[in-house]
Amino acid sequence: MQADTVSILLPLAVEGPYTYRVPHGLTLAPGDIVRVPLGPREMLGAVWDDPPDGSVGHNRLRPVAHRYDAPPIEESLRRFVDWVARYTMTPRGMILRMVLRAPEALLPERAIAALRFSGTVPARLTPARETVLGRMADGQPLPKTGLSSALGVSPAVIAGLVAQGTLVEATIAPPPVAALPDPDHARPELGTGQIEAAEALRAMVDAGSYEVALIDGVTGSGKTEVYFEAVAEALRRGRQALILLPEIALTGDFLDRFARRFGARPAEWHSELPQRGRERVWRGVADGTVRAVVGARSALFLPFRELGLVIVDEEHDAAYKQDEGVTYHARDMAVVRGNLGAFPVVLASATPSIESRVNADQGRYRRLHLPARFRAAKLPEIRAIDLRTDPPERGRFLSPVLVKAMEETLAAGSQSLLFLNRRGYAPLTLCRTCGHRFQCPNCSSWLVEHRFRGQLVCHHCGHSEPRPSHCPICASEDSLVACGPGVERIAEEVAARFPDARAIVLSSDMQGGVQQMRAELEAIRSGAVDIVIGTQLVAKGHNFPGLALVGVVDADLGLAQGDPRAAERTFQLLAQVTGRAGRAGGDSRAFLQTYAPDHPVIAAIASGDSEAFYQREIEARRVSGLPPFGRLAGLIVSAADRASAMSHAQALRRMAPPEDVAMVLGPSEAPLAVLRGRHRFRLLVRAPRGFDLQGFIAGWLAASPPPRGSVKVQIDIDPLSFL
DNA sequence: AGCACGCCGACT
């Protein structure tokens, strides 16, 4: 505890900061980014606020090597790191690591090599040389790369002028990674309902204090336009703004939309961003040259210098949950960051999560409801098709009612979308002779036939094997039958029924990657496709302006699982898919094929009465003590083989919990997944609101007989009862 | 994160 020591948090899996000696002549303040010796090497770290402890002898302390000339990590971000670490039960250093993801960003950015006119005219002037001098006479340096083609002369001319001393080496500062967005570039015309909501958001940003707003409204009600007004207000007030999107929705379309409103594309941040780009965005965010960022969940950990607003679009989306490494829910952490940084947070969704709805109902969030579609866009007419009364023909999966609607749509020259959230050809293959079912050797799930690829694939762990021609058990030839539909099989049926229609399958395991995908989306947009058959992919992120008909092949899929959020997820997915119809205006229809037309989820979608669904679901959650009324944590128990993972999970469950904590091994006691050769089971821990779940789990793990080495336990889900 | 230390299979 001496004046010449300092606490440094290192981006490693260490619980707290280490103590270092401050060398003479160096002044350090909390948040400063430094380089310190650690073992045989040097490492990045940040000065933290903890008072240096005396547990390590002063004579063993090593000195800080260097302080970077970079903006310090701001106080509220430091508190955020501490908070997230405690909440997720992760060592603090691991959270800091998420902040310091772009270490090269700490060095000054490399200038661009350029050439400029030195003032010395060459002895001989040729026409090409005159061209160059004419363009460079003002002495402004021009970038070296591409200079000759930019000036329309051969590289030899440039080289000659350099040799003569007419052009000399120079540098130019790299352009900012993103141009400044202008809040008043193209102010939109808002509808009446939108004006009120936009005004409320503007007032929140003006107030400059923590508050959470939940904007909800059907697809096409203009949520984006409304929250852009909040972004504009933050920019006007000199604050930075962050828009979070689920990775899949972070498309060029969205960036263009931002650019149309603000006159410049925002900086973007996501996992695919190349190293150079990451560094530039990180630096720009830290030094304040970047004013607006659109990013995936990890953007929440960027070192903003004056963050004044976070928008979480599609706030219900499960992609906000990070479940590798540090497990956190970006929507919840965004709310925390707003709370610690004293600025507003806006959650937006056409189908809000139950948690957010409850928080709004209970007054913790302000609810801004957008009542109607905007710009004359009409909602589709939605109808459930009862498959018990209108069944498909034998061996087929499309009901005559849906087929007729498709025929009509096709005849009118409009587009149809068939949605089935199941990749591949068939979800189960069995032998007609002996009844053998093809199961994954690692997991307990069925292998899915992918006919285009000729493989049987496990969608759980990725295992795949070639589809055999005969049964591996009874050796019968031609006895294998595909059970149930996947998108490939629906495509087959569509091809048989509509041989002249131009049909296309969109699913995540498409061959050809991003390029191919882009081309196909463009084909759909331009109207070169009549029938789109797609999985979840078509529900999110992409707009299909010409869609007149949406058919949900199996609306019941997803309702039967043991997952406590199954109903909510299905509702959200169905609302999104049916909402794809008719965005651009005109009449449109959506059909839900179902065996349970009275199921609350189906009924809510078909009647358009989502309120009824929410009330019912909220009540069900309240009764069972699930989030947001209780707190739920998933412990992932993992081990190198299935049996020991299972036995460790059971051992943990046997640890007698207090009465107010419930635990189940589940859902359905099935292994979650086999990832990187590790078998994982999930334990769900449920506790009442207000209960110190983290403390309980930590104590529980400390007291449990140490499971042999190879078992890892991590917090998976955690709820909202923190503010 | 690195890097060292420490126990069980196929080889000069």
Add this chain to the structure above:
DNA sequence: GTCGGCGTGCTC
């Protein structure tokens, strides 16, 4: 008899 696999532990 060793070389080497990566599981575990440590770095102020």
